[in-house]
Amino acid sequence: MIWRNLMVAMVEGLQPYRGRLPAVVADSLDVASDYWRCGRGRPEDLLGAKIECWTYLAERGSSLQVGDDEARLTRAVLCTLEPSSDAEAASDLAEWFQIMLASLE
Template sequence: MNLPTATPSSFREVMRRIAKLIEDRGAVPATVQPTIEAVMKMWQGNGLQLPILSEAKVELWSYLEEKNGDSTTIDGIGDRTVRAALCLVDPPGDDEADKLEWAQTMLPPS
């Protein structure tokens, strides 16, 4: 799949596209729903709150670890949604095109 390389000016738009994928195709587990919603809300606004991203990253990985006994198992749509949401919690600077592609892989069209 050929995805455009994100530039710093388009980073927020990539995060918004990932958030839209989660809304449209995901199934957010109830225990992490407030966390994912807070991150998605942050990306919909104009601010960048690194503490929100850092706390969410720890909480999402912890959820997967506690649920599955490890953080690498992907078991069902809830896990796939959390894995896609992890794309939203890294600060700008990582490869946004890779994040978008991973989120699309985790949440393919039905």
């Protein structure tokens, strides 16, 4: 339950940035929203969206860098695409998510 609540909070926290997301990343956020907020979809859908985001980052040369807002927002969306984990991972993921959003310009 903690994991789902965290994912819902992160999905909702990303909504104000929706207009700044590249299309593929916005689509991935929709997948996360459907899964976490609406109970639609499967864990495999999250994985597919995760692959799309990483492919986007790799194509723009940002797979190892968080140097601009698009890369930071994409990484924040990636946080919402993890199907499950434990409390320690939830804490780490929440911290990373917060760092990505706090560093936006």
